[in-house]
Amino acid sequence: MPMPLLGQMMDVPLNVSTLLVHAARYAADTEIVSRRIEGDIHRYTYRDCERRAKQLAQALMRLGVAQGERIGTLAWNGYRHLEAYYGTTGFGAVCHTINPRLFPEQIAYIVNHADDRYILFDTTFAPLVAKLAPSCPNVKAWIALADDAGIPALDAPLLGYEALVGAQDGDYEWPVLDERLASYLCYTSGTTGHPKGALYSHRSVYLHAMGAALPDAMGFSAHDSVLPVVPMFHVNAWGIPHGAPLAGSKLVLPGKDLDGKSLYELMEAERVTFSAGVPTVWMSLLAHVKSIGATFSTLERTVIGGSSCPPSMLETFEDEYGVRVIHAWGMTEMSPLGTLARLNWEQAQRPLEERRRLLRKQGTVICGVDMKIVGQDGRELPRDGVAFGDLHVRGPWVIDRYFSGDESGSDASPLIDGWFPTGDVATIDPDGFLQITDRSKDVIKSGGEWISSSELENIAVAHPDVAEAACIACRHPKWDERPLLVVVRRPGAAVTRETLLAFYEGKVAKWWMPDDVVFVDELPHTATGKLMKLKLRERFRGHVLPTSGDGSESA
Structure with a gap:
């Protein structure tokens, strides 16, 4: 040869x-x-x-x-x-x-x-x-x-x-x-x-x-x-x-x-x-x-x-x-x-x-x-x-x-x-064009920077009045996405939105702070106990963040 x-x-x-x-x-x-x-x-x-x-x-x-x-x-x-x-x-x-x-x-x-x-x-x-x-x-x-x-x-x-x-x-x-x-x-x-x-x-x-x-x-x-x-x-x-x-x-x-x-x-x-x-x-x-x-x-x-x-x-x-x-x-x-x-x-x-x-x-x-x-x-x-x-x-x-x-x-x-x-998660069309449709990791993209939803959830559940929490991306007219915290209170607890947001101070960068908190009776889970964030995103798709009108949040 x-x-x-x-x-x-x-x-x-x-x-x-x-x-x-x-x-x-x-x-x-x-x-x-x-x-x-x-x-x-x-x-x-x-x-x-x-x-x-x-x-x-x-x-x-x-x-x-x-x-x-x-x-x-x-x-x-x-x-x-x-x-x-x-x-x-x-x-x-x-x-x-x-x-x-x-x-x-x-x-x-x-x-x-x-x-x-x-x-x-x-x-x-x-x-x-x-x-x-x-x-x-x-x-x-x-x-x-x-x-x-x-x-x-x-x-x-x-x-x-x-x-x-x-x-x-x-x-x-x-x-x-x-x-x-x-x-x-x-x-x-x-x-x-x-x-x-x-x-x-x-x-x-x-x-x-x-x-x-x-x-x-x-x-x-x-x-x-x-x-x-x-x-x-x-x-x-x-x-x-x-x-x-x-x-x-x-x-x-x-x-x-x-x-x-x-x-x-x-x-x-x-x-x-x-x-x-x-x-x-x-x-x-x-x-x-x-x-x-x-x-x-x-x-x-x-x-x-x-x-x-x-x-x-x-x-x-x-x-x-x-x-x-x-x-x-x-x-x-x-x-x-x-x-x-x-x-x-x-x-x-x-x-x-x-x-x-x-x-x-x-x-x-x-x-x-x-x-x-x-x-x-x-x-x-x-x-x-x-x-x-x-x-x-x-x-x-x-x-x-x-x-x-x-x-x-x-x-x-x-x-x-x-x-x-x-x-x-994406599609590719016959012209070869990529379109991102979702992310397998539920990170939140705010102003070109990434925010970890799991880290925000870990801080929330560390609060003594919080039983469970999920953080999802919510649409924002200026920053593309901002964090929305969905929380289940512990029985008998009366934690408020303001109290929970204050709990984040000093624990994360200011631009990581959730823009809003909503309280629910329970969160959806899979058969194996994992949070079903897709259902949460569907439920809160039309949620209007308090910052949506003035763009006051900084990323």
């Missing part, structure tokens, strides 16, 4: 650093614009960004950080956070982006599970750092993303970012790394029990960036001015900090001010053509634009994900403002992009209502990712838009196991026959 004939091509590893190198060389003078937490606008170029990322790499190595060690970040979308993305991974360390919206106890768990050596933080998070530091003994120092004058007074080992970076000369060559080495670590935020870590490789991040930049995905271009509203602490801002340099796009980073007025003014000033974020952000933006009778002078398209995009929002963007909406779906375990709703040539010729019916769905997969739905017997179900089943995915930027917290990687793989079970 003849030997297989191998291709005769260079074996160049896919390293994250090469994305920034490319931008620094071939889009050297393209701007990166940041609204700083200090309130001013900072401008520099991809060339400047790479130099400072190299200085950060030098500084971290001088601190003794080794390849594979984790460096945490607690930061908004800004130029220093972008430098951290590349300055850590460029020499082989791991950038661990931490979601500050989680409850402090969850964050402390994540920091300790990841075994972060240093954590870089924006000074707006100084009160949070003060709470975390005593519970995170393995963090050698907290690095304030500020100059010496901006370093807060904290009872914790502190270093100043600008002093560290400024002490280095930037005369450094990125090493060539094994593309299979770890690059970024992101934790899920709504799983049952503790958050779980997804550990990405250089190869997976590079391929994800290429997939995201495809014309029928996010479609980054050197002609674009890109503003990621989705935070850089939320699954790597959906890959935008990698896809934008790959294409040489101008990058506009909004900092902490994500209200409609602030975003609109920044978009107009920087001639933004592309943006991405969760529906709650766009509600605020559209409300502001309408209130001042304005329009978008340059915005062409936006990706909306994290929660289902309301059809009215899609139509408002397109009909009233001429902005194309791209509905997207993904998850932390997928780096996160899985599907985007874009029409092919044939679909674009269909009647308007048919086109919109497709675009309201979560879309088709990016090349590189595959998906299927399976029934309870594990067999694949037809792609007819009618059958629904458990959604399974696979691809080069999908995890094959969760981060174990040590170097053994001994945790069992969640894969089923080589596919990752997402926990979502």
